[in-house]
Amino acid sequence: MNEKTLDFIEPDTSVKILKVAGQKSSRKRILDMGLTPGTRVDVVRRAPLGDPVEFKLKGYNLSLRKREAETVLVEIVE
Amino acid sequence: MTEKITVALAGNPNVGKTSIFNAITGSKQHVGNWPGVTVERKMGKRVHNDLEMEIVDLPGTYSLTAYSLDEIIARDFIIEEKPDIVVQVVDATNLERNLYLTTQLMELGVNLIIALNMTDLSLAKGDRIDAGKMQEFLEVPVVSTIGSKGNGIEGLLEEITKEFQRPQETDNVFTYDDAIEKVSEDLESVLESDPFFIHYPSRWFSLKLLEGDENIIRKAKESDSYPGIEKILNKVDAELLEAKIADQRYKTIQTMLRQVCNINTCSLSGSDMVDRVVTNKYLGIPVFLSLMWAAFEVTFTFATPFMNMIDIFFGWLAEAVTNVISVPWLASLVGEGMIAGVGSVLIFLPNILLLFFMISLMEDSGYMARAAFIMDKLMSRIGLHGKSFIPLVMGFGCNVPAIMATRTIEDTRDRLITILITPFMSCGARLPVYVLLAGAFFGRDAGVVIFSLYALGILIAVVSAKLMRGTVLRGEDTPFIMELPSYRVPTLKGSAIHMWERGQIYLKKAGTIILIGVVGVWLLASLPAPGSNAVFASDAIYGTTQSVIGVIGQFMEPLVAPLGFDWKIAVALLFGVVAKEIVVGSMGVLYGAGENEDNLSQILAAGAMTPLAGLGLMVFTLLYAPCFACIGVIKRETGSWKWTMFQLLYGTSLAWIFAFIVFQAGSRMGLLV
Numbered sequence: 051m052n053e054k055t056l057d058f059i060e061p062d063t064s065v066k067i068l069k070v071a072g073q074k075s076s077r078k079r080i081l082d083m084g085l086t087p088g089t090r091v092d093v094v095r096r097a098p099l100g101d102p103v104e105f106k107l108k109g110y111n112l113s114l115r116k117r118e119a120e121t122v123l124v125e126i127v128e
Numbered sequence: 129m130t131e132k133i134t135v136a137l138a139g140n141p142n143v144g145k146t147s148i149f150n151a152i153t154g155s156k157q158h159v160g161n162w163p164g165v166t167v168e169r170k171m172g173k174r175v176h177n178d179l180e181m182e183i184v185d186l187p188g189t190y191s192l193t194a195y196s197l198d199e200i201i202a203r204d205f206i207i208e209e210k211p212d213i214v215v216q217v218v219d220a221t222n223l224e225r226n227l228y229l230t231t232q233l234m235e236l237g238v239n240l241i242i243a244l245n246m247t248d249l250s251l252a253k254g255d256r257i258d259a260g261k262m263q264e265f266l267e268v269p270v271v272s273t274i275g276s277k278g279n280g281i282e283g284l285l286e287e288i289t290k291e292f293q294r295p296q297e298t299d300n301v302f303t304y305d306d307a308i309e310k311v312s313e314d315l316e317s318v319l320e321s322d323p324f325f326i327h328y329p330s331r332w333f334s335l336k337l338l339e340g341d342e343n344i345i346r347k348a349k350e351s352d353s354y355p356g357i358e359k360i361l362n363k364v365d366a367e368l369l370e371a372k373i374a375d376q377r378y379k380t381i382q383t384m385l386r387q388v389c390n391i392n393t394c395s396l397s398g399s400d401m402v403d404r405v406v407t408n409k410y411l412g413i414p415v416f417l418s419l420m421w422a423a424f425e426v427t428f429t430f431a432t433p434f435m436n437m438i439d440i441f442f443g444w445l446a447e448a449v450t451n452v453i454s455v456p457w458l459a460s461l462v463g464e465g466m467i468a469g470v471g472s473v474l475i476f477l478p479n480i481l482l483l484f485f486m487i488s489l490m491e492d493s494g495y496m497a498r499a500a501f502i503m504d505k506l507m508s509r510i511g512l513h514g515k516s517f518i519p520l521v522m523g524f525g526c527n528v529p530a531i532m533a534t535r536t537i538e539d540t541r542d543r544l545i546t547i548l549i550t551p552f553m554s555c556g557a558r559l560p561v562y563v564l565l566a567g568a569f570f571g572r573d574a575g576v577v578i579f580s581l582y583a584l585g586i587l588i589a590v591v592s593a594k595l596m597r598g599t600v601l602r603g604e605d606t607p608f609i610m611e612l613p614s615y616r617v618p619t620l621k622g623s624a625i626h627m628w629e630r631g632q633i634y635l636k637k638a639g640t641i642i643l644i645g646v647v648g649v650w651l652l653a654s655l656p657a658p659g660s661n662a663v664f665a666s667d668a669i670y671g672t673t674q675s676v677i678g679v680i681g682q683f684m685e686p687l688v689a690p691l692g693f694d695w696k697i698a699v700a701l702l703f704g705v706v707a708k709e710i711v712v713g714s715m716g717v718l719y720g721a722g723e724n725e726d727n728l729s730q731i732l733a734a735g736a737m738t739p740l741a742g743l744g745l746m747v748f749t750l751l752y753a754p755c756f757a758c759i760g761v762i763k764r765e766t767g768s769w770k771w772t773m774f775q776l777l778y779g780t781s782l783a784w785i786f787a788f789i790v791f792q793a794g795s796r797m798g799l800l801v
Contacts, residue, residue: 078339084225088375109223110222112611113608118608
């Protein structure tokens with residue numbers, strides 16, 4: 051399978067969300083921001099110092115630290 | 129007969145909620161805090177069609193969960209205060225995520241009106257949104273607005289009036305799959321049969337139970353029907369439901385959006401292009417540093433002439449008044465106490481206004497989020513958020529506006545830590561003390577010494593932040609989930625209102641504390657020491673051993689003797705709490721050098737103080753209790769005397785320990801003798 055966590059995805063790649071794991075409070079916030087299973091997310095860029103990472107989804111831009119991105123399971127879409 | 133109604137403004141952050149609020153209320157607004165917390169609460173009034181509307185600006189939120197203070201405040205207000213109307217400001221350029229909050233507001237059963245804001249920008253982007261169809265789908269009024277230009281506000285007020293007079297019944301537009309609906313119905317019937325839940329909209333409450341909302345579950349546990357609720361909840365997989373509920377809310381929104389608008393998503397937006405440079409791997413940091421430098425320069429360089437004018441004016445006023453009043457003590461009280469006190473409050477105003485103007489430009493344009501994005505890695509190393517960087521940098525200019533600038537940090541704990549460590553950023557007022565002492569004792573190496581002091585301050589701030597994170601302010605790290613909003617052109621009016629609002633808060637809340645402090649010190653320096661027959665408030669006794677402050681200084685001498693300081697230094701340091709730069713002037717008077725700093729420098733170098741004690745004094749000045757203005761804003765921003773006293777005692781203890789190490793270890797090792 052092509053499953054990976056979101057923190058491993060290189061910029062300029064598109065992925066589909068499979069599942070959000072992690073602590074209840076951060077999981078809920080991540081879901082609320084629209085990273086629900088099935089959503090398409092584009093990895094835009096990493097911050098100049100390597101962390102956090104910027105994503106584009108649902109027509110807006112969001113940034114997550116790698117620590118949060120690590121809890122999001124995704125698969126790469128072509 | 130005018131009727132009074134409450135209108136709450138809800139919405140995501142960065143949707144122009146403030147501009148709508150400003151457009152509705154004009155200048156009739158006031159800023160306070162939500163009860164018990166330091167989150168800001170803005171209220172304003174507007175009379176329209178015989179309706180007196182009290183507008184309450186709720187904190188900007190993406191959702192209504194129990195995981196953020198802002199969201200708890202917003203939902204508690206809606207549930208407990210039951211506003212007559214809730215207006216949700218929706219960003220027309222970012223509908224899908226904005227409407228997620230709508231689903232929850234509708235579940236709360238509020239009388240909702242949607243202000244479809246920034247319609248000019250969505251149109252420019254090439255989107256076509258049919259507000260009429262949207263209204264049909266959601267079954268709530270939808271009004272198009274352009275908050276920054278004040279367009280659509282009349283229509284919105286009209287709609288509020290209509291909705292208040294004839295509230296429309298809305299069905300549940302947002303429905304879930306059969307499995308969820310079934311459990312929700314079971315829960316709802318339990319909730320509706322128990323009067324304990326009478327204040328809560330049962331559908332909302334049951335959905336929150338299914339989402340596993342901790343606050344709501346705790347609430348439910350207080351009721352007698354909890355066993356029944358628990359039985360239903362035990363049958364479901366909470367983690368799965370939570371994802372499903374969020375997912376299905378978004379699905380419904382997508383279904384609606386397909387019907388009501390034609391969104392142009394393919395083109396690369398202007399924001400994306402700007403970000404290619406601004407958050408670029410190589411250019412991001414240089415751009416950030418240049419902007420920081422510019423903001424710093426504007427704040428502190430542009431302010432200088434105004435500050436000089438204030439200084440000269442109050443100096444002149446004090447002298448003029450002193451000459452007029454014939455009773456010497458009264459002249460001194462009014463001149464050196466009160467007028468100087470008011471002057472020392474106002475002197476910070478140019479800095480505060482300019483800094484908040486700059487911050488407002490950065491926030492409203494959308495750059496602030498980028499700055500946090502760029503600096504977050506560095507700040508997260510000490511357990512802070514990227515947004516803590518800007519206040520800390522501004523601290524090098526002046527701690528007072530810097531501490532006020534921590535308002536931009538959403539997380540309460542991050543904000544508190546940032547406030548507590550900002551005073552270790554060596555502010556401009558401490559520089560004259562370093563210049564005098566380093567010049568007197570270290571000659572050519574003065575520059576290195578001063579640089580080391582700044583570095584020591586940063587080091588202590590970093591270590592303190594880590595220490596506080598691990599001890600007094602421990603707790604689960606808040607997740608870093610930050611929107612990078614589209615860039616927008618800030619409006620002069622918006623920034624001016626923001627700037628003025630900050631200035632007012634400073635004058636009202638911090639001003640009193642500063643004034644009391646300054647007059648208090650004047651009193652101590654003017655009251656004759658017990659047993660002395662000197663005249664109250666005469667020039668001859670001001671701050672000398674003949675005065676109370678001098679006696680306090682002598683009393684404190686044993687405390688500071690291990691640092692190599694005498695009573696004169698103790699007194700100068702007490703004066704330094706009025707304003708750090710006064711340390712120099714006070715030493716001048718006490719060492720008999722008058723106001724000539726070169727004289728003072730020579731007296732000190734000639735042996736009035738050892739170089740080690742001088743170095744210790746610089747370290748002490750860097751770390752000890754901040755000035756009254758700073759204490760005043762710490763109190764105002766933390767809302768707590770406990771944390772204010774903590775900063776004072778923590779800083780002063782560190783100051784003592786470090787000055788002790790410098791003096792004692794240096795003496796033992798025979799350095800600088």
